[in-house]
Amino acid sequence: MRRKDSNASRPAAVAVAAALVATTGALIGSQPASAAAGCRVDYPIGSQWPGGFSATVVVTNLGDPVTGWRLSWVFPGNERITQSWNGSHTQSGNQVTAVNAAWNGSVATGASVSFGFNATSGARPTTPPVFTLNGTACTGSTTTSTTTTTTTTTPQPGRPMAENNFPVTREGAHGDNRFTVFRPSDPRAVGRALPVLAFGNGACAHTDNSEVTRVLTFIASKGFAVVDTGSVDGSPNGVPSGSPIPSLLTDAITWAEREQDRSGAPLGRHLDLTRIATAGHSCGGLEAMVAAQDRRVSAVVSLNSGFFADGAFGYPRSELGKLHTPALFMDGGSTDIAYANNQANYDLAGVPAVLARHPQAGHGGFITGAQLTDGMTTVVQFLDMVLNGNQTARDYVLSPSGLAARAPWVVARKNF
Numbered sequence: 001m002r003r004k005d006s007n008a009s010r011p012a013a014v015a016v017a018a019a020l021v022a023t024t025g026a027l028i029g030s031q032p033a034s035a036a037a038g039c040r041v042d043y044p045i046g047s048q049w050p051g052g053f054s055a056t057v058v059v060t061n062l063g064d065p066v067t068g069w070r071l072s073w074v075f076p077g078n079e080r081i082t083q084s085w086n087g088s089h090t091q092s093g094n095q096v097t098a099v100n101a102a103w104n105g106s107v108a109t110g111a112s113v114s115f116g117f118n119a120t121s122g123a124r125p126t127t128p129p130v131f132t133l134n135g136t137a138c139t140g141s142t143t144t145s146t147t148t149t150t151t152t153t154t155p156q157p158g159r160p161m162a163e164n165n166f167p168v169t170r171e172g173a174h175g176d177n178r179f180t181v182f183r184p185s186d187p188r189a190v191g192r193a194l195p196v197l198a199f200g201n202g203a204c205a206h207t208d209n210s211e212v213t214r215v216l217t218f219i220a221s222k223g224f225a226v227v228d229t230g231s232v233d234g235s236p237n238g239v240p241s242g243s244p245i246p247s248l249l250t251d252a253i254t255w256a257e258r259e260q261d262r263s264g265a266p267l268g269r270h271l272d273l274t275r276i277a278t279a280g281h282s283c284g285g286l287e288a289m290v291a292a293q294d295r296r297v298s299a300v301v302s303l304n305s306g307f308f309a310d311g312a313f314g315y316p317r318s319e320l321g322k323l324h325t326p327a328l329f330m331d332g333g334s335t336d337i338a339y340a341n342n343q344a345n346y347d348l349a350g351v352p353a354v355l356a357r358h359p360q361a362g363h364g365g366f367i368t369g370a371q372l373t374d375g376m377t378t379v380v381q382f383l384d385m386v387l388n389g390n391q392t393a394r395d396y397v398l399s400p401s402g403l404a405a406r407a408p409w410v411v412a413r414k415n416f
Contacts (some may be wrong), residue, residue, distance in 0.1 A: 170405065
């Protein structure tokens with residue numbers, strides 16, 4: 001079994017980003033803490049251009065393990081962040097606060113991670129003088145604190161979603177025959193709100209989704225609400241097929257938001273609208289990656305797909321620079337017509353990314369072939385890692401003893 005790691009080239013305006021982590025004692029709720037806290041921050045400047053730059057804030061935890069981070073600093077000039085990765089940020093004047101994403105909030109002692117961003121600047125950027133993690137200044141040494149810290153963090157469920165197997169209902173989307181919904185038949189049995197996945201079909205099929213019924217039933221059985229393009233019975237729905245329409249996937253997300261509040265809806269109050277992903281196969285993968293630029297999206301999966309070098313279908317590879325979430329790029333090896341395109345897209349992506357290749361899958365093995373279960377398990381584990389922060393799923397995707405050790409998979413990763 002081979003495993004490869006790559007440091008890919010990136011567009012000049014894209015910040016190098018990895019997983020930003022907390023370095024002080026943040027706990028769920030409000031409670032006294034008596035712990036060793038400390039951190040060190042490095043601030044390498046990446047690309048620079050007239051009026052702007054990219055930077056990476058690298059944080060090393062020198063204290064006790066923590067869960068949930070909040071990093072604050074004050075820019076010395078008129079810098080203003082325009083785009084960031086691996087967390088969310090707020091800025092008021094020259095004061096900035098960044099907080100963890102759902103998948104990167106836990107930090108072990110000695111762990112180092114980073115938060116990347118692009119910013120505008122009227123002068124040559126310089127390093128901020130002080131950084132604080134959860135209220136503690138990063139001085140490069142540890143201190144023992146006895147304080148009360150209030151931090152809201154994301155629960156870290158122990159059971160991986162891949163172990164679930166709920167009965168699934170396939171039904172037309174209420175009030176909108178552009179979509180078909182795959183969901184656990186009894187959402188309450190899942191025991192928590194369902195993440196939402198908007199899915200684009202191969203060949204950009206926007207009417208008939210029968211080809212992906214097995215795939216999406218598998219994903220829904222693990223505890224997802226999946227909204228797919230196409231009418232439930234393949235009947236005309238007024239949407240042409242054959243070319244990407246990314247707005248269909250963002251409309252699918254909007255449909256889920258409405259369904260959450262609809263009285264009597266089977267999914268009403270059972271959706272987790274803070275955990276949304278897009279995914280798609282072949283032409284639908286283009287739709288998924290464009291739709292993933294929506295700020296409501298937290299993860300994207302591209303199956304046997306990729307933006308073309310010549311900008312075919314109207315979307316050039318520069319679209320990759322607009323991604324703001326972790327991405328999974330999967331292909332079926334050299335017999336897959338998307339093989340080279342998938343590799344090139346992974347190489348160009350500036351966000352945390354995983355390349356997963358099954359040399360026997362070809363272009364359709366993950367969707368209708370013998371590799372369906374193996375491929376969709378990988379998709380579920382990736383989404384569970386990113387959306388839920390599940391450690392077991394993270395080990396499956398990123399550990400050398402996980403997917404990379406399962407022949408004949410070839411796995412690469414970067415920025416995690």
